[in-house]
Amino acid sequence: MSEEVTGRPCPLCEEGMVRRHCKYVCPRHGVVYDCADTFW
Ligand SMILES: [Zn+2]
Structure with a gap:
C-alpha cells in the first residue's frame, strides 16, 4: 500500500x-x- 514508516517521530x-x-x-x-503545510 502507500503507507510507509518515515522514522520521523510525532512532535x-x-x-x-x-x-x-x-x-x-x-x-x-x-x-x-x-x-499543504509549508514549513518543511
Ligand atoms: Zn502523536
Missing part, C-alpha cells in the same frame, strides 16, 4: 509517524503534518 508523543500520500500520520494523533 506530540514521539511515536513513529507513517507517511500516507503526502500526509504524516501519527497512530495516536492522526494527521500531524500535511503536504
